[in-house]
């Protein structure tokens with residue numbers, strides 16, 4: 251044996267030889283994991299990759315030789331620290347394994363998991379009668395998997411071992427049903443004998459086992475993969491702050507820019523020091539993603555709760571970006587305080603952040619001054635002014651009344667009353683259909699510009715978040731590909747709304763084998779889970795096409811509803827230019843290299859010797875034309891007219907051509923000559 | 926001209942001893958949910974530091990999506 255070497259990642263490697271097969275494993279690897287690596291199977295009963303080994307059943311007993319001395323160990327919890335040999339089929343190993351299994355057989359003679367192993371390894375029931383013999387086929391064999399799963403996978407400690415010796419059993423505290431238990435089913439699924447059963451009296455699913463199988467898969471992914479993936483359990487969606495900054499997508503100063511030198515002050519490592527750790531913190535008890543997050547004992551410095559300890563629910567990524575970087579605030583305390591008061595007053599943090607960012611830019615551009623704002627110095631970075639604005643909104647006083655009406659109204663008021671240039675206000679006012687934009691810079695992704703501005707409820711990214719696919723991966727090079735993505739993803743995501751399900755378990759943890767699928771962006775392993783969820787609930791087998799069609803029916807119905815409310819035509823699917831490209835000289839010049847290159851390569855315009863306003867105009871013309879091309883392609887894909895109206899044929903194909911629906915679209919179709 | 930590789934359809938300078946981890950670092954691809962392939966062959970996350978990128982290679986770094 252060559253002994254211990256140091257691998258490049260600094261964990262020393264140890265060489266082990268298992269049944270003659272040599273492998274190197276990082277020091278501390280269990281003998282069981284080393285055997286798997288060597289391609290040798292060691293039987294187990296109480297071991298599972300998602301939970302810490304416990305050594306309860308002793309089925310994995312194996313003879314090893316270390317420095318010339320032989321002994322028996324349980325492979326599942328024996329850490330390899332020095333070179334060794336293991337013999338999984340030696341006489342000694344086989345005899346001991348048989349002994350363990352024959353004892354189990356004596357106590358639980360009818361449990362299939364025990365019988366199968368016993369038979370395979372030649373164990374016979376002993377001649378004596380075990381005093382604790384239990385004839386049940388689903389008897390508890392005290393493997394402890396359920397106890398560890400409750401603690402390590404669900405982050406609860408609701409069930410535990412109680413009693414000793416013959417009285418040892420698994421139970422809830424004092425043997426009473428626990429209020430904390432939500433019936434997540436993790437314990438039941440991991441139980442190898444079926445001793446734990448979950449009864450869903452409320453929902454009465456047709457096939458609960460089918461649903462639980464996929465639910466357990468998600469729990470297992472969260473347990474094993476979340477720490478290396480999105481850290482949803484540690485910090486929630488705020489893990490995105492520094493990532494968005496790295497890709498120039500974190501909105502700063504009313505979406506002028508996508509990054510800021512002060513971002514590290516509000517990055518995820520900062521939030522980890524604020525939010526409660528190691529407790530399940532979901533929107534509802536039992537959620538395995540647990541990304542809700544909370545900050546305890548926070549003391550606001552302003553407002554009605556000044557000086558008192560309060561609980562802040564959050565912060566989420568959108569809140570950090572909207573009430574932080576987008577208004578130039580990089581003080582985590584101020585962000586938490588805005589978060590707290592928005593929640594307390596019932597104000598959406600995205601709308602507050604985006605509306606305040608707009609007001610701040612107007613202040614800095616000279617459209618507003620302290621006379622108009624009632625003394626508020628609404629400059630980017632002034633957290634105190636932002637907080638005062640928020641308190642004014644809640645009291646219905648001062649300038650807060652104007653900002654509280656949202657960006658669409660502010661644009662009108664600032665132009666009519668304060669002499670602001672309506673075109674400039676339109677360019678920088680980040681709203682569509684009256685709703686404020688959520689917190690991503692979409693300038694470099696045409697598909698996302700559509701994802702935002704075409705969204706039926708207004709520019710919220712939950713219909714489609716295509717920036718990486720489009721801008722970074724370059725997977726959507728044509729209008730048709732972008733249109734296909736702007737059909738599939740909004741329909742897929744709409745389905746979560748139809749089901750009353752959260753979307754995050756779909757894509758905030760991804761199966762280990764996700765990469766093997768041709769379209770990993772769709773997370774096919776999880777799509778399969780949702781298809782099975784539907785079938786398990788309703789008993790109806792469906793395909794992904796059926797799911798998309800369910801959404802299409804509702805989505806088109808919503809479009810007709812938009813039309814009825816006066817906001818369902820092409821003109822309402824266009825966003826402000828700030829969402830599409832640089833509005834100001836300052837913005838252009840901050841990324842001049844990128845924009846000059848695009849002018850040369852995409853527009854065919856030589857920027858040499860041109861002024862920044864000339865270049866801005868050339869880029870704008872190109873981008874606005876591109877956007878119109880996108881609208882045409884998406885409408886075509888969705889079966890809508892050039893004005894964005896669902897055709898009668900589309901409504902008929904979807905089975906929603908009810909007279910009262912047709913009545914709404916017909917006048918619009920006639921106007922276009924499409925009826 | 927010095928040899929180059931292609932990363933997500935864009936040219937990127939190549940150098941001796943370059944690995945997948947180097948490419949990700951140089952392109953500032955810090956997102957945790959990536960699917961990487963070099964000349965059509967999938968590279969798993971634990972092999973980023975040891976998988977060489979030959980001159981002229983086509984590297985595809987697919988960023989998945991997270992967040993609401």
Ligand code: FES
Pocket residue numbers: 293294295296297304305306307308309310311324325326327
């Ligand atoms: S599997 Fe190792 S003791 Fe049970």
